[in-house]
Amino acid sequence: MSQTNKAVSPRRIALAAVAAFLTALLLFVTAVVPAEYGIDPLGTGQLLGLLALAQVPAITTESSEYRLDAAELELAPSEWVEYTYRLEQGGSMLYSWQATGPLRYNFHSAPDGAPPGYAESFDAKESDHAHGSYMAPFIGVHGWYWENHSTDYVTITLSTAGFYSDAHEARDRVDGFHRLTDLRGNKIDHVR
């Protein structure tokens, strides 16, 4: 393989290697560490405005009202239930549910204006519990479908908190709205 100029002296090569190492070290300490980790040992991050790059937005503020919901749903063998909330785009909620037995479930969302039966699925498994947080990628109805494949009755205890309006329950034959509670625990009628 060809090399650069044969006239390059070993001294110059050594100098270049050391200079490269020191330059990298300097750039690392003055630019990369402040920008990537938010640590500013020499104050250069502040000076160059690089510290702002390391800040992760920890808070998303919401304009809609904060609501709480708790629901207990009983499923007979081979029965299913669908429980959904209305969320705006970017609306978030925390959820936790626990069942007395394993269920097949599917967390899905149907955007407003989508053809009937269309939904995007985000989490589908067989389990007796799930906890997490959800941020709606679009406006529409968002929630769970649970199916009891066992031969026993199973009770699901669901609790959520977030920025939804409306909770809706649908079963094989029955269909209805749940009353949500506000921040103070007062029942509020479903809002459209």
Next chain:
Amino acid sequence: MSLKHRFVLAVAITLVLSVPVGAHPMEGQNAAFVQGVDGPAPGPFMYLGAKHMVTGYDHLLFLVGVIFFLYRLKDVVLYVSLFTLGHSITLLAGVLGGFQVNAYMIDAIIGLSVVYKAFENIGGFEHLLKVRPNTKIAVLVFGLFHGLGLATKLQEFTVTRNGLVANILSFNAGVEIGQILALTVVLIAFVYWRTHRSFLEHAFVTNTALMIGGFLLTAHQIYGYVIYS
């Protein structure tokens, strides 16, 4: 342009190439997709492989170092094939055999591979250390490390056994496609640059800048290793 100005320019270019030093971005939506996959999905995995190569500046910097003094297409094909052979072996073996290494350490070694090649390009081994390591073997060995990095990244996400082989093969095929795309751009630039006298004049400075990039990548990964591992 004075030598000093050229040097500043070369450093600036290297910096732009290497500053967002996450090196292997497989985050957010892509990661969520890989985690959710169950069964063969050749299209998406091929895309991810190609994206990984095109946006993975550590791989790109290494390739720039490798083809810097390769004037004949035959040599380019030979060296790139050795590199490809290396990373294909460890990618397949790593994911199938389930062996994982610390991602930060692997990425630090990949950063050092850039330093190694650039140091060789400025004649460091020949004129300073008075040794002549076999370039072909070095490229093959660094290919093995690059593949191990790919394998570790893929396994950080729970890839299901279902359709695994098809998905790794697709990922690897995507890596080759990405490599060809990236190489085409780099080669065109080199062919153009070589028609100018400035190529040989700036070769030394450019490779020194390449070393800076390699050292930066290495420093960042070692720092990440100390903090997160």
